[in-house]
Amino acid sequence: MKQAADSGRELGERVSAMKLESSSQNSTALSENTIATHEGIAIQRNALSLHKQITKWMGTESNAKPPIFNEVGEKGFLKLDHDVLLGSGSNGTRVYLGTFRQSVTNVEQLVAIKRIQYDTDEEYIKIDREILTLQKLDNVNLIKYLFADKNIQFRLMFIALELCRGSLINVFELRKDVFDRPFVLRNGSPSDDWWFKKHLLLGIANGLKYVHQEDHVHRDLKPQNILVQGDDSNVFGYKAVICDFELTRELKPGKSKLSHASGLVGTHGWMAKEVLNGGDQTKALDIFAYGCIVQFVMSENRDMGKTHPFGPDDDRNRNIIKSKRYSYISTHIADNKGHVYPDRQSASFSKRNWVGYRYLGDALLADMLVGVCISENINVRPSAAGIIEHPFYWSYEQRMQCNEKMFNAFKDNFQKVNIISVMEKHWETLGTHRLSSLVPVAWDYYVKYRKINGKNAPSVELSAKIFNCLMRNIRNIQQHYNDAIKILPDLEKVMKGNDESMGQYFFEGVPLSFPVIYIHFHWLQSQSNRSGGEKQDIYDVQMDTLYAINNYHCSL
Missing domain, CATH: 1.10.510.10 (Transferase(Phosphotransferase) domain 1)
Structure with a gap:
């Protein structure tokens, strides 16, 4: 197992930074590698060195004859192996394994070489425009451009890019x-x-x-x-x-x-x-x-x-x-039977025993993100910066903070928003409507807390009222964690005194809760900007997504 992990770490290294063997023999071969003299011998030596590096990186050993690398360009910066095809595209474009040798350091590294055939000047201009774009755009999440060269005789352009898996x-x-x-x-x-x-x-x-x-x-x-x-x-x-x-x-x-x-x-x-x-x-x-x-x-x-x-x-x-x-994503995340958290198993799970249960809420958020991105109304689609800020990518800590804002804004008025009635049916269909089985320790705390304050324990059946109880329970523990563990010490076994740990417990335990919290939050925003229309449109799209998913589950 450790050997496999070590192999995985080796394969995960940045391949574009790998250096070939730098022995004196190989250095001599590089210096002799010119078009004018000993072309075949020089290329063969370099090919052998590269072949050793490839097999070392892949974790394999082979006695096969190493490939012959073709010289490209007058300065000999690029070599590619026509026998190792990495990918292909339209109009005869091919991507091969190769090497790029820097002129200053004289060190070679493994690269992907994109070979493009051009037949007209117009096609050449398009390729040149792609190279200019690659040179201009530089970001950690964009492919890194290294070098380009051409073969005028055969009307070929070669673009060296960092090698990826x-x-x-x-x-x-x-x-x-x-x-x-x-x-x-x-x-x-x-x-x-x-x-x-x-x-x-x-x-x-x-x-x-x-x-x-x-x-x-x-x-x-x-x-x-x-x-x-x-x-x-x-x-x-x-x-x-x-x-x-x-x-x-x-x-x-x-x-x-x-x-x-x-x-x-x-x-x-x-x-x-x-x-x-x-x-x-x-x-x-x-x-x-x-x-x-x-x-x-x-x-x-x-x-x-x-x-x-x-x-x-x-x-x-x-x-x-x-x-x-x-x-939709959330209609398939939990189709297969599997094991759920032991402390959340009960008769209420007999209808759905899902391996992906704890990610169901996340899947709903993903579906909502997809919904706004693919909307036919381009004004509904978020910017790329807006995508990064979507709650699908929020940490549990951020989700807990949103929950606190929602509680302070709505308090006892959850039942006035129509999404609650929809999600109640959704919960009932999924067979996960008993909060006492979903977050049992937190529920025990809530029962004891109410008893201490002279109040009866609430019903465990999910309703707008009980959802409000869940919200209140989350907020109480969030704001009074030290007092809560005095009432019920077992709370320390399932969560720590920080928002990230609490959020993981609540929002994986009751995975549908946060999408409902978020849609309420978005509803508030849409109401404050109904004249503008844009926020309302986004809210409507996400509501349509939840309605469609709800109808799917209710039809099972």
């Missing part, structure tokens, strides 16, 4: 990287870990935020264009980077949309409704694609159509034009 397709569909190695997270979790998924999505949003701040529109976001790279700065050992800026365009100063001369671009099933209808191309089309990517990443059910909000590939464009959402 694979795309989101590799992580969540193929379950192995471009070198056929499994993804092993540094913390030992599987690659479909819920928090790892959110980590990747947050990275994508951060990269997109930067692209939009620089007044660029990517125009081709999709799982294939999101790569996963080793990263030592987080517990998972990986980060997401956006790649393929071939279709990216820069907005003119003071403009919010591209000219129609930019054409119909993108990939089937990932283009927004306004693009398919020949409308304006704005940053909002990237937000639409991001929403689709959220569902692709977060979906627990990998069956055809379930990983995309608009269904199977053949139906997507038609459903997008009709604004007909096909599936």
Whole structure:
């Protein structure tokens, strides 16, 4: 087990920073590596060194003949191996494994080399524009550009980029990287870990935020264009980077949309409704694609159509034009039977014994995020910066703070908001309507607290009133933790005296509670700005999402 973990850590290192063996023999070979003399011998020596490095990085041993690397350009900075194809694109574009040698340090590193064929001057200008975009945009969540060169005789352009482990397709569909190695997270979790998924999505949003701040529109976001790279700065050992800026365009100063001369671009099933209808191309089309990517990443059910909000590939464009959402994340997160927390098992769980139960609330928030991102109303779609601030990405501490604001704002008036009646039915359908079985220790505290104050214990059946009791219970423990553990010392066994620990206990124990709290909070905001309409529209979209999910569960 330790050996596997060590191997995973090695594979998770930043490959672009790896150096080839620097023995004197290899240094001599590098100095002799010129086009004029001993080309074959020099290339063979370097290929052997690179072959050793690749097998060392992959953790494999092979006696196979090392590949012959072709010299590119007059200065010999790039070498690529035509036998190691990493990916392919449209119009004959290929991505190969190769090396990039810096002129100053004379040190080689493994890279991905994008080879592009061009036949006309117009095609060459497009490639040159992509290179200029790569040079201009520099962010931790964007693919790193290293070098470019061309072969005029064969009309080929070569772009060297940092080497990554694979795309989101590799992580969540193929379950192995471009070198056929499994993804092993540094913390030992599987690659479909819920928090790892959110980590990747947050990275994508951060990269997109930067692209939009620089007044660029990517125009081709999709799982294939999101790569996963080793990263030592987080517990998972990986980060997401956006790649393929071939279709990216820069907005003119003071403009919010591209000219129609930019054409119909993108990939089937990932283009927004306004693009398919020949409308304006704005940053909002990237937000639409991001929403689709959220569902692709977060979906627990990998069956055809379930990983995309608009269904199977053949139906997507038609459903997008009709604004007909096909599936939801939270309707599939808990389809499979599994083990739930032991202290939350009771007869009330007989109808649903779900392995993903504690993430159900998060899945609802993810569905709400997807809903606003893919809305046909581009004014409802959030900015990339707004996506980062969405409650789906909030910590438990932030959610507890929101709960406190909500309690102070509503107090005893929860039953006046129609969402409560909807969620009551949702809870009852899910078979999780007894709070005494969901958060038993906190419930025991609440019963004792009321008894001390001369009040009867409330009914355990969920209602608007009992939901208010839950809110009050959370707030009391949050504000008076030291007094609460004196009343019931067992509270210390399930939570610490901080908002993060309390939030995890309450919002995983009663996973539907926070989406209801948040939708109340959003309802308050919408009421304060009804004349403007935008906040109300966003509220309506998220309410529609919850209604649709509720109807799905009630029909089971």
